[in-house]
Amino acid sequence: xxxxxxxxxxxxxxxxxxxxxxxxxxxxxxxxxxxxxxxxxxxxxxxxxxxxxxxxxxxxxxxxxxxxxxxxxxxxxxxxxxxxxxxxxxxxxxxxxxxxxxxxxxxxxxxxxxxxxxxxxxxxxxxxxxxxxxxxxxxxxxxxxxxxxxxxxxxxxxxxxxxxxxxxxxxxxxxxxxxxxxxxxxxxxxxxxxxxxxxxxxxxxxxxxxxxxxxxxxxxxxxxxxxxxxxxxxxxxxxxxxxxxxxxxxxxxxxxxxxxxxxxxxxxxxxxxxxxxxxxxxxxxxxxxxxxxxxxxxxxxxxxxxxxxxxxxxxxxxxxxxxxxxxxxxxxxxxxxxxxxxxxxxxxxxxxxxxxxxxxxxxxxxxxxxxxxxxxxxxxxxxxxxxxxxxxxxxxxxxxxxxxxxxxxxxxxxxxxxxxxxxxxxxxxxxxxxxxxxxxxxxxxxxxxxxxxxxxxxxxxxxxxxxxxxxxxxxxxxxxxxxxxxxxxxxxxxxxxxxxxxxxxxxxxxxxxxxxxxxxxxxxxxxxxxxxxxxxxxxxxxxxxxxxxxxxxxxxxxxxxxxxxxxxxxxxxxxxxxxxxxxxxxxxxxxxxxxxxxxxxxxxxxxxxxxxxxxxxxxxxxxxxxxxxxxxxxxxxxxxxxxxxxxxxxxxxxxxxxxx
Amino acid sequence: xxxxxxxxxxxxxxxxxxxxxxxxxxxxxxxxxxxxxxxxxxxxxxxxxxxxxxxxxxxxxxxxxxxxxxxxxxx
Ligand SMILES: Nc1nc2c(ncn2[C@@H]2O[C@H](COP(=O)(O)OP(=O)(O)OP(=O)(O)O)[C@@H](O)[C@H]2O)c(=O)[nH]1
Numbered sequence: 001x002x003x004x005x006x007x008x009x010x011x012x013x014x015x016x017x018x019x020x021x022x023x024x025x026x027x028x029x030x031x032x033x034x035x036x037x038x039x040x041x042x043x044x045x046x047x048x049x050x051x052x053x054x055x056x057x058x059x060x061x062x063x064x065x066x067x068x069x070x071x072x073x074x075x076x077x078x079x080x081x082x083x084x085x086x087x088x089x090x091x092x093x094x095x096x097x098x099x100x101x102x103x104x105x106x107x108x109x110x111x112x113x114x115x116x117x118x119x120x121x122x123x124x125x126x127x128x129x130x131x132x133x134x135x136x137x138x139x140x141x142x143x144x145x146x147x148x149x150x151x152x153x154x155x156x157x158x159x160x161x162x163x164x165x166x167x168x169x170x171x172x173x174x175x176x177x178x179x180x181x182x183x184x185x186x187x188x189x190x191x192x193x194x195x196x197x198x199x200x201x202x203x204x205x206x207x208x209x210x211x212x213x214x215x216x217x218x219x220x221x222x223x224x225x226x227x228x229x230x231x232x233x234x235x236x237x238x239x240x241x242x243x244x245x246x247x248x249x250x251x252x253x254x255x256x257x258x259x260x261x262x263x264x265x266x267x268x269x270x271x272x273x274x275x276x277x278x279x280x281x282x283x284x285x286x287x288x289x290x291x292x293x294x295x296x297x298x299x300x301x302x303x304x305x306x307x308x309x310x311x312x313x314x315x316x317x318x319x320x321x322x323x324x325x326x327x328x329x330x331x332x333x334x335x336x337x338x339x340x341x342x343x344x345x346x347x348x349x350x351x352x353x354x355x356x357x358x359x360x361x362x363x364x365x366x367x368x369x370x371x372x373x374x375x376x377x378x379x380x381x382x383x384x385x386x387x388x389x390x391x392x393x394x395x396x397x398x399x400x401x402x403x404x405x406x407x408x409x410x411x412x413x414x415x416x417x418x419x420x421x422x423x424x425x426x427x428x429x430x431x432x433x434x435x436x437x438x439x440x441x442x443x444x445x446x447x448x449x450x451x452x453x454x455x456x457x458x459x460x461x462x463x464x465x466x467x468x469x470x471x472x473x474x475x476x477x478x479x480x481x482x483x484x485x486x487x488x489x490x491x492x493x494x495x496x497x498x499x500x501x502x503x504x505x506x507x508x509x510x511x512x513x514x515x516x517x518x519x520x521x522x523x524x525x526x527x528x529x530x531x532x533x534x535x536x537x538x539x540x541x542x543x544x545x546x547x548x549x550x551x552x553x554x555x556x557x558x559x560x561x562x563x564x565x566x567x568x569x570x571x572x573x574x575x576x577x578x579x580x581x582x583x584x585x586x587x588x589x590x591x592x593x594x595x596x597x598x599x600x601x602x603x604x605x606x607x608x609x610x611x612x613x614x615x616x617x618x619x620x621x622x623x624x625x626x627x628x629x630x631x632x633x634x635x636x637x638x639x640x641x642x643x644x645x646x647x648x649x650x651x652x653x654x655x656x657x658x659x660x
Numbered sequence: 661x662x663x664x665x666x667x668x669x670x671x672x673x674x675x676x677x678x679x680x681x682x683x684x685x686x687x688x689x690x691x692x693x694x695x696x697x698x699x700x701x702x703x704x705x706x707x708x709x710x711x712x713x714x715x716x717x718x719x720x721x722x723x724x725x726x727x728x729x730x731x732x733x734x735x
Contacts, residue, residue, distance in 0.1 A: 064689035068682060097714040098691050237688035241696070259712055264701075273706035370719045374707050382721055383708070407682050476683050477708050477721030480690065 005053045006165050009079055011106060012090035013099050014061035015363070015482040017118040021090050021148040022058045023491050025158075049158045052165075057084070063098075065105040066233075067216060070404055079109055080201070085165050087113045088157075093123040093130060093145070094260070094483070096252065100139075100244045104176055107139060110202030112164040112171045115143045116157055121150070122483075126260070131251045138247040140174030149488055175204065178239040185211050197221060212236045260483035267367070267481070276371050283364070287355040287393075288451065292444050295348030296432070302347060306340030326529055330519055338515025338574035342429065342507050345570075346500060349394075349425040353499040354492065356394050361487035365390070366479055373477050379459045380466030382406075382477040385415040389458060392422025393451070394499070396620045400627055408475030414465045416627055417637055420616040421458040423451050425503075426569035430611050433573055437595045438604040446605070450612050457613060457644065506568060514571050518564060518578055532579070551610060551646065552603030552653040562610070568617050602660055606653035614645035662726040663700070663709060671699040672730035679727040690718055698730065 012018045026045030043058035059078060060071035067073040079087060089106050091099040107113050115135075123130065136143040142160045146153030164171070177183070189207035190198075197206065197220070209217040212233050270276050311332050318328045359365045365387055373383030384406055391399035396419050403415040428447070435446040466474070521537040523529060532538060541556025544563060548554045557579045565572035580594045599607065615638050616624070625634040666672065674696045677684050691714040692698070701710040701717060708719040720728075 063686075066685065066689065068685050095715040098716050101689065101691070233685065234688065234693075237685075238693045238695075241691065241693045259715065259717055271702065271707075271710070273704060366719075370708055370710075373719075373721060377721075407686065473723075476679075476724040477719065478683065478686050478690070478724070479708075479719045481710065481717040481719055 003053050004051055005055065006085040007082070008054050008056040008086045008088050008161060009059055009075075009082075009084035009111075010056055010088045010090065011059045011075055011079075011102065012061060013063055013092060013095075013102060014480070015485075016061070016090045016092040016099065017148040018058060018061055018090050019495075020488065020491055021116060021118065021146070022056065023494055024148050024151045024154055025056060047158070049162070052162055054158075054161065056088070057082075062102065064102060065109070066212070066214065069407065076109075079106070079111060084111060085168060086161050087111045088116060088161065089113055090116045090118050090148075093117045093119050094126060094128060096128075096130070097241075097244055097248050100247065101240060103139065104240055104244065107141060107173050108176075108202065108205045108208060110173050110205055112168050113139075113141045113173075114157070114160050114164055115139060115141055116148075116153075117143055117145045118148050120145045120152070121147045122260075128252060135247070135251045138174070138250060140172075173202065173204075176240075176243045178208075178236075178243060182208070182211055182236075182239060193221065208236070263363075263483040266484055270364075270367050271370060273371075276367070280368055280371050283359075283368075287352070287359075288448060289444070290355065291348050291352045291428075292432075292447065295345075295351040298347035299344050299432075303340075303344040306336060306344060310340065311336050326523065329523065330516070333578055334515050334519030335512065337577045338518065338571075339507050339512050340577075342511050342570040342574050343504075345425070345429045345432070345573075346503065348428055348432075349503055350496055350500050352425055352428075353394050353496050356391060357492060357495050358487070359390070361485070361492070363482045363484045366481050369477075369479055370481065376462075377474065379463040380474050381411055381414060381462050382474050384477060384479060385411065385462075388415050388419060389422050389455070392419050392424060394425055395502075396420050396422065396424050396616060397623045400620065400623045403627070406475065407478075410470040410472050411475050413628065413633070414462050414470050416624060417465060417633070417640075418458040418461050420620055420637070420641060421454045421461065421613060423454045423612055424569065426617070427572075427611055429570065429573040430576075431608055433576065434595075434599075434604050434608055438599065438601050446608075450608055453609065453648075454612050457648070461644070507570070510568050511570055511574055514564060514567055515574055515578065518560075518571070518575055521560075522578060537579075547646075548610075550653075551606050551649040552657075553599060553607045553610075555598050557598060558607060562614065565611070566615055566617060568619065569611070572611060602656035603653055605656065606649040609652050610645045610649040612645070613641060613648055615639075615642045661730060661732070663698075663703070663711075663728045663730055664726045666700045666703055666709075666730070668700055668702055671697060671733045673733055674698055675729040675731055677728055679724060683724060687720075687724075691716070692718075692728070697733065 010018060010022060022043060022045065025047050045056050045058075047054040047056060057078065059075040062069070062072045062075055065072055065076045067076055078084070087106050087109070089103050091103060103113070103115060117130070117132070117135075132143050132145060142164065144153055144157045144160055146157060148154075186204055186207040189210055190203045193203050193206060197203070206217060206221065210221065270279060314336065315328050315332050318331060359368065368390065369383035369387050371383070372386040376383050376386055385403070388399045388402045388406075391402050399422065400416050400419050403412045403419070406412040406415055431447040431450055432443065435443040439446045518537065521540070522532050522535045525534055525536050525539070537560050538556050540563075541558075541560035544559040545554045545556050548559055548562070557576075561572045561575040561579070564575055595604075615621075621634060621638060624637050625631065628634060663672070674692055674694055676694055677687055677692060679687075696713055699712045701712050703709045703725075708721050709725050710717055710719050712718075
């Protein structure tokens with residue numbers, strides 16, 4: 001059979017159900033990559049339907065195609081440059097008016113568009129009756145009602161996509177009427193437009209963009225000198241909404257479109273200043289409680305698997321095969337100890353990611369940003385920055401990418417620089433290990449205190465940066481409060497799997513390699529196989545250790561752990577497991593015995609403080625470089641965090657010693 | 661008048677936005693264009709103001725509120 005392969009771009013407003021539709025279309029048949037040159041997640045999936053293969057690309061959630069934010073620019077460039085055969089525009093039927101603003105712009109780009117009218121179940125519940133036929137005529141493109149959550153209408157949607165692809169050659173976008181002034185302008189431009197541009201782009205779109213004084217398009221058609229007109233973008237936005245008003249009037253009774261009533265009820269409580277903040281506190285506490293307790297329960301099981309069954313099993317097999325001692329040590333202490341020490345925490349990591357995506361998908365995250373706006377304003381940021389901070393509890397890499405939604409450059413720089421203080425999932429194992437040894441019974445409280453310290457430091461430094469390096473007004477808070485919705489378990493699971501997969505891949509590659517390297521470093525020196533205390537590792541550690549002496553953990557072991565932890569924070573635990581041989585002897589007493597020789601209660605806490613605050617891992621350093629586009633700020637970030645960590649650990653250790 | 665002293669439940673027509681380019685553009689893209697009907701969902705001294713317009717709800721920081729010129733709709 002002859003396969004017919006083509007490309008689809010999926011575009012829509014934030015919260016329109018894009019991810020849900022994407023999953024409904026592709027199942028788990030997709031992968032996450034990055035946009036060329038920028039680190040914004042790019043999801044691609046492949047659908048096979050009869051003899052058609054469709055490659056679908058999920059564009060970032062946007063309100064408009066005017067290139068004012070990076071997301072908008074990415075989406076627009078993709079549609080213009082990558083030439084998708086069909087643009088699939090997902091529209092939330094319950095906020096038709098707002099959503100059509102993007103739809104009109106997509107249609108004007110000239111590629112065949114299909115409108116997937118989502119949330120039809122909610123629209124029905126709210127008695128929003130839509131004349132889909134009229135809508136389709138007004139827009140000049142097919143409109144397919146769907147319920148992405150229940151996979152309703154998906155087949156019809158596929159069929160329309162395929163039809164649109166086949167009829168591509170004869171497709172002509174509808175012209176929305178923007179009144180005489182604009183239309184005359186468009187005519188004039190169309191006459192003068194050079195031929196090559198006419199062939200490459202939809203000329204009406206170019207003309208409209210010129211009218212809007214879109215700088216990029218102005219450069220594209222440089223011969224067109226035109227007087228600047230600061231008002232014209234406003235007029236265009238206004239005219240678009242007018243055109244939409246006309247369309248919607250012919251399609252629905254506008255008065256019926258009311259905001260979600262149950263959301264309104266919930267928000268009366270959640271957004272109430274006196275009740276909302278305490279509830280937010282409780283929500284965060286529950287997030288962490290579940291991460292520690294439920295996650296911890298499963299982590300124990302995984303730990304037993306690695307440290308007892310797998311280690312014993314493998315060493316038995318290797319002994320049976322008469323492998324040499326060093327071979328057994330490499331596999332059991334090095335690889336199983338290191339990688340296993342990290343994999344043990346998969347359950348905790350999975351739970352923190354589940355919780356974060358629940359917060360996002362239900363719509364609560366926008367409320368958290370709202371509630372935190374006042375407090376964040378005190379340190380010179382707006383509430384939106386708090387979202388990237390919460391995401392940092394999962395992993396700082398996507399969290400730093402999420403600062404993209406912050407409009408103002410200075411605000412964004414501050415948000416990026418403080419993000420690593422938010423304690424990511426990879427640092428969590430260290431707290432668990434140390435607090436279970438030194439603070440048994442109080443693990444949760446100790447760990448929680450570190451998270452709080454991280455937030456406090458982030459706030460403090462936001463304030464300091466605002467007053468010194470990035471002076472100026474914070475950008476205003478603008479955020480949609482989407483209705484509360486409940487995500488489907490399978491979507492949640494797909495999402496979590498993507499995140500956990502990343503963690504597993506890291507364990508299988510970076511951590512694996514690091515474990516082997518560390519094992520070698522810890523078992524060899526120039527003369528060959530030696531005792532750990534005479535190894536390269538010990539030598540390196542001893543060389544660095546004096547730096548940490550004033551902090552209470554000046555042993556070569558911790559120095560080596562901390563330095564290697566810059567590769568990935570999990571390595572601190574992997575390393576500790578290898579150094580102290582924690583892998584084979586899960587016995588808590590023994591762990592306690594070894595660790596307590598090296599640390600006191602106070603120095604153990606200082607160590608955790610240091611781990612919380614010091615130089616981010618290479619993954620984060622990389623993303624800081626890409627996002628700030630500056631080596632200077634990347635270097636700054638590496639150094640200032642090391643200094644802050646050192647000073648704080650110093651304070652905790654020395655003050656702690658006076659008290660305890 | 662600006663939205664500063666608008667009370668919960670009151671509705672207005674937007675006249676113009678007097679604000680820097682970016683914020684203004686963003687607001688326009690989200691539907692705050694002249695003539696649109698805006699209702700105030702909440703406006704306390706705490707936190708951002710919440711507006712309802714075109715079927716969606718938008719929270720706006722205090723700093724923006726006095727830059728949005730509106731006219732009261734008399735019912
Ligand atoms: N009732 C209903 N809810 C839906 C439907 N489609 C999606 N949702 C829910 O709407 C919420 C938002 O959906 P997402 O798929 O995360 O939306 P998105 O457009 O990807 O949002 P961003 O990731 O913020 O861009 C989720 O809680 C979904 O479960 C639908 O057809 N009906």
